[in-house]
Amino acid sequence: MRNGTRSLYRGAAMMVMAWALVATSYAHHSFAMFDQSKQLTLKGTVSDFQWTNPHAWIHLDVPNPNGVKDRWQVELNSPNNLKRQGWKSSSIKPGDQVTLVLNPLKDGSKGGLFVSITLPDGTVLGDPTRARGGPINVPAAQ
Numbered sequence: 001m002r003n004g005t006r007s008l009y010r011g012a013a014m015m016v017m018a019w020a021l022v023a024t025s026y027a028h029h030s031f032a033m034f035d036q037s038k039q040l041t042l043k044g045t046v047s048d049f050q051w052t053n054p055h056a057w058i059h060l061d062v063p064n065p066n067g068v069k070d071r072w073q074v075e076l077n078s079p080n081n082l083k084r085q086g087w088k089s090s091s092i093k094p095g096d097q098v099t100l101v102l103n104p105l106k107d108g109s110k111g112g113l114f115v116s117i118t119l120p121d122g123t124v125l126g127d128p129t130r131a132r133g134g135p136i137n138v139p140a141a142q
Contacts, residue, residue, distance in 0.1 A: 034103045034113040042072060046096040051079050051089040058092060058114070060100055073111040074102050087125060096120055 044062035056076040061069040076082060079089070092098070097120050102112030116126030 031113060033105055033107070035106045036103045036113070038104055039101055039115060040104050040112065042100045042102065044069075044072070044098065044100070046092055046094050046098060047071065048094060049092040053080075054078055056082060058100065058117070060098070070110050072100075072102075074100060074114050075111070076114040085125070091125060092117070092119070101126070 042060060042062050044060045046058060047061050048057070048059040050057040050059075056079055058074040058076065060072045060074060062072055064070050077085075079087075099118040101115040101117070103115060104112040114126060116124055118124050
């Protein structure tokens with residue numbers, strides 16, 4: 001194989017790899033599944049807080065009108081970004097009674113995109129300026 005042909009193949013291979021990296025980064029950061037025009041305020045008990053990459057998660061048990069607890073799964077930013085916003089891996093603990101604001105999933109599943117959380121001591125984490133309105137179709141905890 002000639003040097004010119006070899007360089008052409010290398011260049012093409014590098015272009016394909018660069019395109020693949022860019023495409024996966026764009027796919028990862030889509031928020032299309034969340035209805036960012038709506039917010040829900042949930043009052044419940046933290047069942048799990050996962051300080052994991054690429055996103056942290058809060059699992060929240062929220063009582064419904066039938067007295068049964070619904071498990072909500074809330075997606076947060078990455079731990080690296082959360083640290084820059086003042087979070088620690090110990091900021092939220094299972095058993096904490098919290099009020100959490102989220103943008104719900106468009107498909108109606110019990111989950112959403114994190115907006116803010118009020119901890120038992122009154123500390124607010126997240127962006128309280130984005131939080132607006134009160135509970136929407138979600139009963140307050142007893």
